[in-house]
Amino acid sequence: MNQHLYLKSFAAIVFTLFLLACSGPNVQQYANEKPTLDLSEYFSGTIDAYGIFTDRSGEVKKRFTVLIKADWKVVDGKKVGTLDESFDYSDGTKQKRIWTLTEQSPGKYIGRADDVIGEAQGDLAGNALNWTYTLALPVDGTIYHVQFNDWMYLVTPKVMLNKAKMSKFGIELGEVTLSFYKR
Template sequence: MCRAYVAAKLLVAGLVMTGLFACSSPTVMQYAKEKPTLDLSEYFNGTIDAYGIFTDRSGEVKKRFTVLLVAQWKVVDGKKVGTLDESFEYSDGTKQKRIWTLTETAPGKFIGRADDVVGDAIGESAGNALNWAYTLALPVDGTIYHVQFNDWMYLVTPKVMINKAKMSKFGIDLGEVTLSFYKR
């Protein structure tokens, strides 16, 4: 009886540990050795076309869109500062504009700001990957919702980058945005 009890406790502890590890998120440093190396100020410089979809929790595509992105960087007070001017066009004909200001605060560390971003977007890059975390003021049917984004970008070739962003509110998964960037 005692051995069965100990075995049951070990099984439960193992399941709990497996569950904890399964829920852990990747870190940007896991991609530090991946190539090609993403230099944000190099990739997001000039004109970039992007093609994307928004899928809900079930995986159903709810919106398709294209983005024309025009970007440039300069050095301000010894720091790299980029402006990313994004023009969105959705499959339903609606249009949207977002202008990001990105500041490299240290090598591989960034702060991003835009009019519809609540507070600062915090970014970190290593190897071919960039991770952004931010809250977006998202308009839906006349109401503004503050939605959290966990945004991952992966440089595939010097001209192509893939972006996956998970959206959530109160820790509940709302859906995902998938984008493919192509640098002209």
């Protein structure tokens, strides 16, 4: 085998491995997992959440709690939910975010909030929901547009776990880990 062909083959293998390393789970692989997540059922009423933000080294930078008041109605034949979130951070700061979630078709959702750039895209199957969106994140007086890849897993009818990776220009900045408890 000549050296040029060997190098091309090696480069192709490295590139394939790189692509496989970058790929993540597909929500459809959770289609048969139970309990089945129904967003309008779970995010209805009052939900408490407890979370941390860790930087890319794994160090906890912030702890926080969230009180969520949620309800749904049918608008133009589509389920539309409002999630009113009140954040209390360990450094004493507070934040408010109000999500409007709309079911586009079974298992497909869009979400909007004032600090979300464009629309969040949500895919649901079985016990899992994957949200992808860009958030306008304030840090020390500057607003950064940060991408979120957000995974939620219903563990019991009352408990859901959430793990979100934050990145900018494809570089991982950190993770948000949350546990939700439906009252």
